[in-house]
Amino acid sequence: MKSTKRTLITALAAGLLAALTACGGGSDQTTLRVGTLGDAPPNIFVDKSGNYTGFDNELLKAIAAKQNLKLEFAATEFSSLLSKVANGQFDVGSSAIAQTDERKKTVDFSNAYNFEVMSIQTREGTPITDESTLAGKRIAVIQGTVGDKWLGTTVPAAQAVRFPDYAAALGALKSGSVEGYVLDQAIAEKNVTENPDAKLKVTKSFTTDIAHGFAVRKGNGELLGKLNEGLKQVIADGTWERLHQQFLPTAPVPDQFKAGKPE
Numbered sequence: 001m002k003s004t005k006r007t008l009i010t011a012l013a014a015g016l017l018a019a020l021t022a023c024g025g026g027s028d029q030t031t032l033r034v035g036t037l038g039d040a041p042p043n044i045f046v047d048k049s050g051n052y053t054g055f056d057n058e059l060l061k062a063i064a065a066k067q068n069l070k071l072e073f074a075a076t077e078f079s080s081l082l083s084k085v086a087n088g089q090f091d092v093g094s095s096a097i098a099q100t101d102e103r104k105k106t107v108d109f110s111n112a113y114n115f116e117v118m119s120i121q122t123r124e125g126t127p128i129t130d131e132s133t134l135a136g137k138r139i140a141v142i143q144g145t146v147g148d149k150w151l152g153t154t155v156p157a158a159q160a161v162r163f164p165d166y167a168a169a170l171g172a173l174k175s176g177s178v179e180g181y182v183l184d185q186a187i188a189e190k191n192v193t194e195n196p197d198a199k200l201k202v203t204k205s206f207t208t209d210i211a212h213g214f215a216v217r218k219g220n221g222e223l224l225g226k227l228n229e230g231l232k233q234v235i236a237d238g239t240w241e242r243l244h245q246q247f248l249p250t251a252p253v254p255d256q257f258k259a260g261k262p263e
Helices: 003-020 055-066 078-086 145-153 166-175 186-195 223-237 239-247
Strands: 030-036 044-046 069-075 093-095 114-123 138-142 157-163 178-185 201-213
Touching: 003 114, 003 223, 030 055, 030 078, 030 239, 044 055, 055 223, 069 201, 093 186, 114 145, 114 186, 138 145, 138 166, 145 157, 145 178, 157 166, 178 186, 178 223, 186 201, 186 239
Parallel strands: 030 069, 030 093, 138 157, 138 178
Antiparallel strands: 114 178, 114 201
């Protein structure tokens, strides 16, 4: 009889522990698999210690801390990132992803956490000043990005040379195999400062109204709700502004991301 009672008590205790853990009462954290890039500073990159960092990834880490979530990062190419989120290989996509209507057909997005600022980058001495001078030129873009779409729509006469990642596109610009490069302003500015011998320059920058968001699998409303709530918290307590100043000091801060204005 005593053995039976002990067995019953053990079973009840195990069931209670499982219930508490399922409800968030346990010590275990939910681990999210995050797909990101390793070569696109200052937004997303791997530092010298092998840590995934940058504005987007550090912001996601801060959001995760607020919501008791654990993150596990893995590098991928941008061109395949959203499909890997859609098929469940990654729980979250973090890569300064612009929320276009086309991409919204594949994944759902968190609330906006920044906006797209694009640039045209060249080498000194190259006769490119703005979009009117891109026709007939070999111009690098990252496949599937806003820059890729912008070039094809705005300057269809330009020869778009598509690359799977930022490092390959930068290498092509430095070697002269392309004459220009359309990409995010922050990354373009970083290219200039980190490659002084290449004599790169940003010839024009322009702000868009396209929001950046973290990507999640369609229908995953629970995760989306946690990301959005955590985002509100890190905006309200000033973490967003601190990280923006650390990684993107030359970019303007929209009013909606200033401390105390979580909406």
